[in-house]
Amino acid sequence: MSLVRLNIKGISYSQTQNGAYALILSEVDGDRKLPIVIGAFEAQSIAIALEKEIKPPRPLTHDLFKNFSDRFEIVVKQVIIHKLVDGVFYSSLICERDKIEEIIDARTSDAIALALRFNAPIFTYKNILDKAGIYLKGEQESATPKSSSPTIENMDVDDILPQKEETPDTNYKKMSLDELETLLSQAVKNEDYEKAARLRDEISKRK
16 A cells, blocks of 8 residues: 655644644645544644744653653654544554664554654555545545545534534443443543543442
């Protein structure tokens, strides 16, 4: 599968879901954009890395990782967004130390925050961009897009955010412990940590 290089176009904020942001990545040699939902902390860390003049008084977590890596001569060479499952992007850090290359699994938001600090290129596979890429309004597309493809100009961040759970938390009380454990595993797998915390609270009450 061929790799496609991406640049960071910007970050958008959700008007309806508190603390939710969309990171927009842009295809270097094309018109498609790849929107990725990220949390508030990661959005802040990426924004600070983009604004070179902003220096936090103490290192953020991603700055600490960079300082640690520099001290032990570890270099992040590139980031690859290698998988998309149920709306969740999976990424890898391609690292090198003493000419030995290692691949480390990472959340996409963390991987990109680190890529900025290491000046490392960001890539994804063509099939992922074909599946999740969107087009800017009015631009000529190099490939035939779906007629329903959203555009950044008329798209709110909420259009790409996962829908909120229709079942209120009070319904958790009607579920068995096994059902709650299953939902908790799914929430963690989908990196929905807010939902996972609510489920964990309910499970703790039962034990």
